Amino acid sequence: MRRRQLILSLAGVAVAAAGTLALGAWRSRVVPDDKLPLPLTAMSWRLTDHRGQEVTPAAWIGRPALVFFGFTFCPDVCPTTLIDISGWLEGLGPDADGLTVALITVDPERDTPEVLADYVANFDPRITGLTGSAADTARVAAEFRVRYEKIARDDDYTMNHTAGVFLFYPDGRFASIIDFHEDRRFALPKIRRILSQGPRT
Amino acid sequence: MRNILLGGLTLALFAGAAQACETVTLGDLSIGHAWSRATIGEGRPAVFYVEITNAGAADDALTGIATPAATMPMLHETVVTDGVASMPHAMSVPVLAGQTTELASGGYHGMLMGLTSALKEGDSFPVTLTFAKAGAVTVNVEVLSLRAEGPECDDAN
Numbered sequence: 001m002r003r004r005q006l007i008l009s010l011a012g013v014a015v016a017a018a019g020t021l022a023l024g025a026w027r028s029r030v031v032p033d034d035k036l037p038l039p040l041t042a043m044s045w046r047l048t049d050h051r052g053q054e055v056t057p058a059a060w061i062g063r064p065a066l067v068f069f070g071f072t073f074c075p076d077v078c079p080t081t082l083i084d085i086s087g088w089l090e091g092l093g094p095d096a097d098g099l100t101v102a103l104i105t106v107d108p109e110r111d112t113p114e115v116l117a118d119y120v121a122n123f124d125p126r127i128t129g130l131t132g133s134a135a136d137t138a139r140v141a142a143e144f145r146v147r148y149e150k151i152a153r154d155d156d157y158t159m160n161h162t163a164g165v166f167l168f169y170p171d172g173r174f175a176s177i178i179d180f181h182e183d184r185r186f187a188l189p190k191i192r193r194i195l196s197q198g199p200r201t
Numbered sequence: 202m203r204n205i206l207l208g209g210l211t212l213a214l215f216a217g218a219a220q221a222c223e224t225v226t227l228g229d230l231s232i233g234h235a236w237s238r239a240t241i242g243e244g245r246p247a248v249f250y251v252e253i254t255n256a257g258a259a260d261d262a263l264t265g266i267a268t269p270a271a272t273m274p275m276l277h278e279t280v281v282t283d284g285v286a287s288m289p290h291a292m293s294v295p296v297l298a299g300q301t302t303e304l305a306s307g308g309y310h311g312m313l314m315g316l317t318s319a320l321k322e323g324d325s326f327p328v329t330l331t332f333a334k335a336g337a338v339t340v341n342v343e344v345l346s347l348r349a350e351g352p353e354c355d356d357a358n
Contacts, residue, residue: 072241072245073244073245073246075238075245075246075247075248075310075312076248076277076279076288076306076307076310076312077279077286077288077307079238079248079306079347079348080306080307082348083348083350086348118241119241122241122346122347122348123347123348147284147285151287153314154273154314156314158288160285160286160287160288161285161286162284162285162286163281163284163285163286164284177284179281179284180281180284180286180307181281181307
């Protein structure tokens with residue numbers, strides 16, 4: 001009898017241990033990769049758009065999203081990315097109306113909502129510009145795993161920054177990245193993949 | 202006087218064609234498709250894009266650009282390392298024999314900092330390119346829209 005109890009309790013320990021191991025394995029699968037953006041549902045940033053409205057990641061849940069980082073004093077990479085994105089949106093036509101498209105500045109010092117408004121007015125009207133305080137910017141960059149750095153240049157400065165475009169499914173899961181030097185023909189299929197999941201009703 | 206007349210004639214001849222489609226030659230080099238994008242205000246840097254074809258047998262190099270349109274024109278290269286874009290200075294841009302070298306988006310490009318005035322679509326301004334061997338030549342740079350991807354020329358280049 002005592003022996004049976006011992007076996008049972010040993011079995012209990014084994015089950016508990018197996019459970020812990022399984023939980024650990026499960027956890028390690030859902031613990032986000034430190035190179036990839038968090039799902040939008042796990043983000044906590046708070047920014048202001050170019051119309052002066054506050055935006056949080058929760059506001060993006062329910063629609064697929066296309067997000068990139070840049071700054072308006074960027075002469076080469078950012079206009080090129082914006083021109084590409086405007087071209088993709090045109091290529092997708094009305095299908096792209098269900099997409100959230102956002103430029104998040106890494107240069108909030110110069111890119112106020114008004115400056116962003118002037119800038120995005122030159123591109124597709126579906127593109128939203130977002131800015132915040134230095135701390136807000138640091139937080140959103142950390143949650144997207146984006147790196148940026150201020151580089152002094154004579155009496156001016158420029159910014160190094162992650163140049164890819166991030167895609168998210170309507171439920172907020174991270175889908176993929178369109179890299180800056182990636183063949184642009186692969187971009188539309190990637191965007192169609194997040195659009196095919198449709199807006200959540 | 203004769204130069205002025207010739208200049209006037211040239212201007213009249215080219216008035217109808219987009220300036221960015223003009224090609225200027227300097228020895229074995231031909232330089233064309235010189236363009237820039239409109240800027241919002243004069244505080245932001247502008248770009249300078251151009252195509253240089255070296256028909257000769259010897260390599261050359263673009264070592265500098267100068268323009269009255271900006272106080273600090275520079276040669277840069279957009280480099281993407283590990284997903285992060287940066288724009289280091291380029292001391293010179295190789296212009297290899299028998300090849301066409303582009304200053305273009307995402308690679309080598311001219312960066313015009315300290316604009317003397319905002320660049321507006323339809324404006325043009327001169328840029329003098331200095332080469333290590335061929336010397337210097339001035340081209341007219343056409344300002345296209347902020348959304349432009351390049352000049353549309355008949356030679357479909």
